[in-house]
Amino acid sequence: MSMKTKPLAQGGGTLKRNLGLWAIVGLGLGYMTPTVVFDTFGMVGRDTANVVPAAYLVALVVMVFTAISYGKIASAIPSAGSAYTYVRESIHPNLGFMVGWTSLIDYVLLPMVNCLIIRSYLEALFPDIPGWIWVVLYCVLVTAIIYLTMRGTSNANMVLLVFSIIVMAVFVVMVIAQLAQGHGAGTVASIAPFLHDGVTMGAVLMGATIVCFSFIGFDAVTMYAEEAKGPKIMPRAILLTVILGGAIFLVAAYFTQLRFPDWNEFAPGGDMQYVEDSTLPIIGHLVGGDVLRAVLTAAGFCATLASGLASHASVSRMLLVMGRNNVLPRRVFGYINPRTHTPTFNIVLVGAICLLAIPFSLELIAAWINFGALIAFTFVNVSVIAWFAVRKGLRRTPRDVFRYIVMPAIGMLLTGLLWANLHQDALIGGTVWAVLGVIYLLVLTRGFRRKVASFDENETVTGFNKLPVPSPQQPLDDDLDDELDPTGAR
Structure with a gap:
């Protein structure tokens, strides 16, 4: 989720190193939204022939290898916070741009996933109200909040995270008793x-x-590299986030699978809509009746809403930095409203994209998101080999070969294997998006005759519109730096 980071000066400065290990891990777990295991349980049970925990175990193994690579490259390039920055620095700016462009899919669509999950919750509670109404109301509410302010919410994130985990623990105890x-x-x-x-x-x-x-969210902790109390915190925080998040998913999935050995229990009469949308309310109702359904839905709702606010604000800020660097049209995407101190065009644009949640299913949007995320994860592993084994020459001892070639190569192959097994529509849509990126890169570099502009969502964006420097009698608005730095994106 997002958090408060305050530059030392209006025109940009250094970020304050005040985040400890568990504060960063908590932010990563909050972004991962632990209750999502129940949202996708029905569709995963259907696709795996009722071995949802096995799917999580495979994903966890892949993510552990990738998390180790993230930890290594984050230590080497501590000012960076994203896959495309690592690839840009370790391999080539143009390839870094393409990784960033491809992974932009999951940045832009992640707010829509939160919208889809919220819609499914409310449809379960109020079945007589058309789902599109909830989508519109959600988009308007979230867009309005971020339009007016993007103040950090790390403390709220921790409260929501603890609440969600407690509810999940109660659920597991009830399932064990049953x-x-x-x-x-x-x-x-x-x-x-x-x-x-x-x-x-x-x-x-x-x-x-x-x-x-x-698991999307474990890599989000790299966003706090410049705010960690010490350089050794980041690799540990990344790995702990993956392991703890994976453990939560595995335990919840294992006991839920034992309680519901057949996914058809979620699809009465063969109605596939029940499993293509969130099955969390159904699981809650079948285990604990209306009371547990309400409590579990409340936990999922709070966690999803908080994640939705963070992801919406984060992608708006990323688009702002891309506009500032002329990767996207500067006058439009690089605009900061002088009254609200927020990138209002970007915020409204992301809100409009979220409206597309009306006709889409959670399964398809999740697949598109994974296309971009798995591309990013694959190239993070590649960047470790390029940075350490090639650039730094750490390939002369068996230990170095294992750490900087074998381990990231395994991570690269595993993420590539998952990518190859994506939904066919996601592969087609993602490939089309990548081709558009190549064409756009040709334009930006004038046929590869110059370097592409860099865009890093960690880069300071305050002062872009040359806002007036406040006088001592009129202190700077405390919200300004928070509003332009809603860290918590991937």
């Missing part, structure tokens, strides 16, 4: 959630490509 009474699989110890007759590796990989978007 299993002991003979419900579901009738046991708390079984390998069936990971392996049983009829399960194929291809199906598990398909499920892993869906759930890997649940």
Whole structure:
């Protein structure tokens, strides 16, 4: 989620190093939204033949290798906070641009996922109200909040995170009690959630490509590299975020799978709409009736709304920096409203994109997001090899070969494997977007005759419109730096 970071001066400066290990881990876990495991449970159960925990285990293994690579490259390039920055610095600016352009898909569409999940919650609670009304209301509310202010919410993030985890723990305890009474699989110890007759590796990989978007957020902690109390914190924070997040997903998925051995329990009458949207309200109702459904939905709602605010604000800021650097038209995307001190055009644009959640399903948008995210993850592994083994020459000892070639190569192959198993529509749409990026890169570089402008969402954006420097009698608006730095994006 976002947090308060204050430059030392209006025109830009250094960020204050005041974040400890657990503060950063909490921000990463909050962005991952732990309750999302219930949202996608139905569709993943369908695609994996009821081995959702196996899909999470595969995704976790892939993410651990990638997290190790993130930790290594974040230590080497501590001022950077994204895959395209790492690729730009370690390989080539043009390739860095393409990685950034491709991963822009998941930046832009992530707010829409939050909108889709919120819509499904409210449709479950108020089935007589058309879903498009909730989409419009959500988009207007979130856009209006960020339009007026983008103050950091790290403390609120921690409260929402703790609340969500407590509710999930209560849910697990209730499920264990029901299993002991003979419900579901009738046991708390079984390998069936990971392996049983009829399960194929291809199906598990398909499920892993869906759930890997649940891990999006562990790389968001790289955004705090310049605010960590010490340089050794970042690699540990990245790895801890992945491991703890993965453990939460695995435990919740394991016991939920035992309680619901067949995904068809979520699709009465064969209605696929029940599994293509969030199954969280259904799971809550079947386990604890209306009370647990309301509590679990409230936990999911709060966590998703907070993540939605952060992702919406973050992509708006990223577009602002791209506009500032003329990667996108400066007059439009680089504009900061002098009254609200926010990039109002970008905020409204992202809100308008979120309106597209009306006709789309959660499954398809998640697949498109994973296209960009897995491209970014793959190239982070590549950048480790390029930076350490090639540029720094750390390839002469077996230890260096293992750390800087073998480990990232495994991560690269694993993320590439998941990418190849993405939904066909996501591969087609993502490829079209990548081709557009190549064409745009040709224009920006005048046929590759000059370097492409860099865009880093960590870069200071205050003062772009030459706002007046306040007098001692009129102190600078405390919201300004927060509004232009809603860190918490990937």
